[in-house]
Amino acid sequence: MKRLRWLIGLIINIIILGVIILCPIPSLLEWQSLLLKRSFLVLFLCGVFCLWRIMRGPTPADRVVAIDILGILILGFCAILGIPTGRDWYIDIGIAWALQSFISTLALAKYLEGRNFDE
């Protein structure tokens, strides 16, 4: 019974991914209507999951984990957004965001340990 539920959940998730990537939905801009170019909606959904964990996390450590993951996701988001628009500077934003996310994660981890920052 448990494995059946697990299998049904896996199939539903794959269907959600396929619907987002493959099905034609009305889009706002012109380049959003092509196949690959709409796949950043999956990353948008992942970002919404991370924000949900930031809101609901029972401990502060959960929130810091979600912030760390959100930083890495946004790097991928900028990378995908650079392909259809053809602008070079999206990946620059991604690099800067990843650097800042790494440093802030280390600082928050040290804060969780309960030490001072200058130790």
Add this chain to the structure above:
Amino acid sequence: MNEKIGIFFIIIGLGFDFFGCLGLIRLPDVYNRLQAATKCVTLGTCSILFGLFLFKGFTAMGIKAILCIIFIILTAPVSAHALARGAHKSGVKLWEKSVCDKYAEDKK
């Protein structure tokens, strides 16, 4: 041809990212969430960046993508390790069905 392989890598990366974030929601514990999310999302984003490199070739954007892959592979395990250590030291309890806790045994 390069673009088809690039699309293949990007879709694999999107799948890894999606299931990693699903694990961030569904798993019961801080350490489980950290394990699922960090590994899956790091590999997925590296795959997306490699697909971008296959699209663009050796232009400025492609080389920046390779630099991003190296940066992520170096820094994501470091931040995950620091977070797990900080969470354990700040007293976050494990899940009640967890089997063993070697770090607490070592500290005694």
